[in-house]
Amino acid sequence: IEEEGKGGVDRFDSPGKGRGLRVTKRFKVGDLVFVSPAYSYVLSANERGFYCEFCFARKEGLAKCGKCKRAFYCNVGCQKGDWAMHKLECSSMCAYGENWCPSETVRLVARIIAKQKTQKERDPSEKLLQVEELEAHLDKMDNEKHEMNETDIAALHHFYSKHLEFPDHNSLLTIFCQVNCNGFTVEDEELSHLGSAVYPDVALMNHSCCPNVLVTYKGHVAEVRAVQQINPGDEVYTSYIDLLYPTEDRNVRLKDAYYFTCDCKECATKAKDKAKMKLRKLSEPPAPEELRKMFLYGRSIIEDFRRLLTMCELSLDKMGAVFDDANVYMLHMMYQSMGVCLALEDWDGAASYGEKIIKPYSTLYPAYSLNVASICLKLGRLYTALDRPSQGLRLLKKALVILEVTHGKDHNCVTDLKKEIVQLK
Ligand SMILES: [Zn+2]
Ligand SMILES: [Zn+2]
Numbered sequence: 404i405e406e407e408g409k410g411g412v413d414r415f416d417s418p419g420k421g422r423g424l425r426v427t428k429r430f431k432v433g434d435l436v437f438v439s440p441a442y443s444y445v446l447s448a449n450e451r452g453f454y455c456e457f458c459f460a461r462k463e464g465l466a467k468c469g470k471c472k473r474a475f476y477c478n479v480g481c482q483k484g485d486w487a488m489h490k491l492e493c494s495s496m497c498a499y500g501e502n503w504c505p506s507e508t509v510r511l512v513a514r515i516i517a518k519q520k521t522q523k524e525r526d527p528s529e530k531l532l533q534v535e536e537l538e539a540h541l542d543k544m545d546n547e548k549h550e551m552n553e554t555d556i557a558a559l560h561h562f563y564s565k566h567l568e569f570p571d572h573n574s575l576l577t578i579f580c581q582v583n584c585n586g587f588t589v590e591d592e593e594l595s596h597l598g599s600a601v602y603p604d605v606a607l608m609n610h611s612c613c614p615n616v617l618v619t620y621k622g623h624v625a626e627v628r629a630v631q632q633i634n635p636g637d638e639v640y641t642s643y644i645d646l647l648y649p650t651e652d653r654n655v656r657l658k659d660a661y662y663f664t665c666d667c668k669e670c671a672t673k674a675k676d677k678a679k680m681k682l683r684k685l686s687e688p689p690a691p692e693e694l695r696k697m698f699l700y701g702r703s704i705i706e707d708f709r710r711l712l713t714m715c716e717l718s719l720d721k722m723g724a725v726f727d728d729a730n731v732y733m734l735h736m737m738y739q740s741m742g743v744c745l746a747l748e749d750w751d752g753a754a755s756y757g758e759k760i761i762k763p764y765s766t767l768y769p770a771y772s773l774n775v776a777s778i779c780l781k782l783g784r785l786y787t788a789l790d791r792p793s794q795g796l797r798l799l800k801k802a803l804v805i806l807e808v809t810h811g812k813d814h815n816c817v818t819d820l821k822k823e824i825v826q827l828k
């Protein structure tokens with residue numbers, strides 16, 4: 404954000420909301436309000452090889468880092484540009500091999516710490532206003548979040564100790580809380596997750612359920628565009644959450660993740676709630692208390708699923724300190740995690756668990772196993788849906804070999820699978 408007025412946007416104290424952004428000129432629908440480079444960013448491990456680690460360009464034939472062979476770049480320029488960040492992981496990935504598994508949050512925090520250090524070295528007097536100004540809400544954390552943060556801090560020490568000087572435990576906690584509250588997921592136009600980043604300017608915007616701007620990404624640069632007309636003096640509002648849910652659910656989510664309740668027009672009028680909570684036409688409409696119970700059940704079951712995934716990840720981190728990925732307890736947990744990812748429609752997450760499971764499954768189970776056939780089918784179809792047809796085809800063929808023995812060549816599932824395979828070729 405430029406100095407007051409110049410860029411059309413300035414910071415101000417929004418009544419009851421703390422800091423906020425407002426416009427100093429008129430913006431029409433579709434106008435670019437401002438652009439914000441990432442303070443720090445990281446490409447998702449699942450997207451390696453598809454995007455340049457440095458500029459997030461998507462292209463074929465990227466060149467890989469000769470040392471770790473796990474980071475990919477457009478050219479030498481991008482590789483050089485990325486080295487200050489990639490060096491935090493390059494040798495560590497070589498040393499840990501398959502067992503290198505810090506979460507994306509941990510990877511981003513490592514980059515933030517490295518960036519803060521180079522900033523301090525360049526100019527010790529410079530206030531690191533950018534990241535230090537972000538809200539942390541340390542005091543409002545519950546036990547579950549505490550445990551998550553402690554696990555992340557342990558992983559940070561475990562995988563990054565060689566190249567980072569760590570600040571004290573409390574400062575680390577603050578950074579993790581800041582990233583949890585102010586981190587952004589970089590998404591493409593299909594809303595596929597490409598990576599994570601911190602944009603201090605974008606984080607200044609307050610939330611509304613009827614936002615007047617949207618954030619999109621060009622590479623890893625965030626672009627903020629008007630989706631309603633914004634007049635001089637109006638505050639700029641973005642939405643922090645999925646707006647599909649009814650008012651009460653949205654506010655539970657906002658309270659849980661960002662520690663506030665929304666007072667926007669949509670939350671006050673609840674105009675769309677009736678349509679969002681549409682009921683089946685029954686001869687006898689349900690009693691209000693029955694309805695209330697079902698509503699709470701629906702909401703909690705979605706939350707339970709998210710929690711379940713967090714639990715899976717935590718348990719894998721914990722056991723992973725001692726057990727190899729091919730250990731049966733790890734395999735079982737990863738199989739469950741894959742199921743949760745599928746139910747949450749996190750296809751990339753599901754694929755990455757499936758990939759870890761499939762090899763040990765093939766050796767640990769007997770040659771003709773329904774469990775192996777099932778994972779080959781699941782992962783094969785997932786690959787097909789994710790536009791990786793050759794990998795999908797290979798797995799579906801493997802499943803076919805098993806199913807022909809276990810179900811007989813005439814079985815519906817075998818003839819159907821054969822058709823599926825022919826269509827893929
Ligand atoms: Zn590049
Ligand atoms: Zn490397």
Ligand SMILES: [Zn+2]
Pocket residue numbers: 611612613665666667668669670
């Ligand atoms: Zn609202």
